[in-house]
Amino acid sequence: MKQDSSYISIDEFEILSSFIYRKSGIKLENNKAYFMNNRVQKRLKDLNFASISDYIRYLKFSDRDGKELQQLLNQVTINETFFFRDYPQLEAFVECLKDVVNKKMETNHYSLNIWSAGCSTGEEPYTLSIILHEILDDIDKWKVKIIASDIDEEALHKAESGIYDYRSLKETPEEYINTYFSFEPSINKYSVQKNIRSKINFEHLNLNDKHSMRSKNNFDIIFCRNVLIYFDDESRKRAVEYFYSALNKNGYIFLGSSESMGRITSAFKLLRINNKYLVYSKE
Secondary structure, three states: OOOOOOOOOHHHHHHHHHHHHHHHOEOOOHHHHHHHHHHHHHHHHHHOOOOHHHHHHHHHHOOOOOHHHHHHHHHHOOOOOOOOOOHHHHHHHHHHHHHHHHHHHHOOOOEEEEEEEOOOOOHHHHHHHHHHHHHOOOHHHOEEEEEEEEOOHHHHHHHHHOEEOHHHHOOOOHHHHHHHEEEEOOOOEEEEOHHHHOOEEEEEOOOOOHHHHHOOOOEEEEEEOOOHHHEOHHHHHHHHHHHHHHEEEEEEEEEOOOOOOOOOOOOOEEEEEOOOEEEEEOO
16 A cells, blocks of 8 residues: 555644543644644555555554554653753752661661652663662662663663663763663663663553552652643542552652642642752652
8 A cells, every 4th residue: 555645643642642641641732733644644654554544543542552552652752861860859869768768777677669750761760770879879779679660662672671772861960871871882872881770660651541550659759740731630640649649658759840740739748859850749
């Protein structure tokens, strides 16, 4: 069949965006039509469909195992990130981490559970693991678990590989590159060292899937940066309620620097770390 390269219609965009929303909670506004068109055209070419309407029918009636929906979600999620992104916020994370560690040491409870929700290609959870190794002198004494989740399976595969080019390390201090990465000359890339990788469990997760989200609990710190911006108010509120349940008392949650809980919920306490950075805590 010959591919039809015609631009996605308003009706087709509304059908596809509604379908994506129902399945994932991701809300694509009308100004994303061009973005959606480019992604869908790639799927038409890969599957050799003649038209977008054929593709929609396939999604609705033939994609019984959900594999094509997952491929589409992989296309519409944006995975632009790098190690040590938003350094000032990570400094606030260090202060919160020290608070959690000190409280746990007082009760001889040597476990730390951290969740990187919307981890994309893995730079964030690996960054958190590096910071843990820097802060905890006796890290082997601790039972550390970092859950790194994302809805994009392709991004997770890259994250699990632990291999990155130098662009991903553009904000990483040179001493950390030398300590926690190994350069692979044959591919001109860097691999995350085993001790950093061993603390992280990657998993495929939809933040609006109630069964998966309700199974998450006992976290000391949650990172969900620049993820909720893709949700509408209802999906955003639902995800935040799950986060609240998953977080331990006095635990912390970090959003993106331009994001706020203000319009979502009043359940969390707003804190200012070092008189400049805002984080949220569960009282």
